[in-house]
Amino acid sequence: MSLPRIAIDAMGGDEGVRVMVEGASIARRKHDRFKFLLVGDQERIESALAEHPGMAAASEILHAPDVVGGNEKPTQALRRAKTTSMGLAINAVKTGDAGAAVSGGNTGALMAMSKLSLRTMSGIDRPALAGIMPTLEDSDVIMLDLGANTDCDARNLVQFAIMGAAYSRILTGRDEPRVRLLNIGTEELKGTDQLQDASAQLRAATGLAMSFDGYVEADKINRGEVDVVVTDGFSGNIALKAIEGTARFVTDLLRAAFTSSIRSKVGFLVSRPATELLKHHLDPNNHNGAVFLGLNGVIVKSHGSANAVGVANAVTVAARLLEEKLTERISADMAEIAPAGVGK
Structure with a gap:
């Protein structure tokens, strides 16, 4: 059965495209049923993929002209959600083009964009x-x-x-x-x-x-x-x-x-x-x-300074949560407690 693909903010993280692509390639060795949507500068992504032919065959590139800065305020980043690699990766989850998104970029911006785009789950x-x-x-x-x-x-x-x-x-x-x-x-x-x-x-x-x-x-x-x-x-x-x-x-x-x-x-x-x-x-x-x-979709934050192994672990987290249907589990648990009024 085909699994939802994972969107990667290829421009996020201190080391940029090379490490994000290499990390995703490492993760794919354990989760080879997944496809990937690599979001960012198309030319740089294509150059990085040249070293990982297996990953290239399982990936599609979505060009993004802008990048969210590490010190950028969330309110500023929100205004550029339609042009930045982070914003477009999150939007892919919203539209169903991806089941999860992974980014090593600005945490505050990622949180703000994800919450605005995906909204919180029922009961959360x-x-x-x-x-x-x-x-x-x-x-x-x-x-x-x-x-x-x-x-x-x-x-x-x-x-x-x-x-x-x-x-x-x-x-x-x-x-x-x-x-x-x-x-x-x-x-x-x-x-x-x-x-x-x-x-x-x-x-x-x-x-x-x-x-x-x-x-x-x-x-x-x-x-x-x-x-x-x-x-x-x-x-x-x-x-x-x-x-x-x-x-x-x-x-x-x-x-x-x-x-x-x-x-x-x-x-x-x-x-x-x-x-x-x-x-x-x-x-x-x-x-x-x-x-x-608690969002209507899986969003994983990779540490900005993570190396390829660290990025691979973040992508693996996203893959496991999709495989094990995390959002469905949370919805079922919230439905279980609703009649008792717990958390209200």
């Missing part, structure tokens, strides 16, 4: 940005929101939990993912009124395909004890940046320690397999691909 007030992070266990953890909504009420948090659980069922294969609300403590009386209200609603709900048991503190996010961490975009973005910064700090600290003396360099050679494993685990490229959940 706001889309949320969900990212994947490594844990000490075999499975990754999903956290949302990571910055799309800085101020959220209990209704928003409940909806985020439902969307995150649907995504996690695809990612982890768990029938009932472990969902927790990010808080400053695990006691029931800790946190804001919004958190306590959301917790009470999720505890009282029946029929939700998740295992909810209250709160998680920030130091437990990566322990492997939870599958979905739910929070507002303000706290989520701060937590994400703190985790990423700590990962870079550890990596740089180890590098400095292993090059400080001859003895340290010898120690590095002995421990190199372990340090390489650590480096691989902490490399954000291996967990690249944040998703705007």
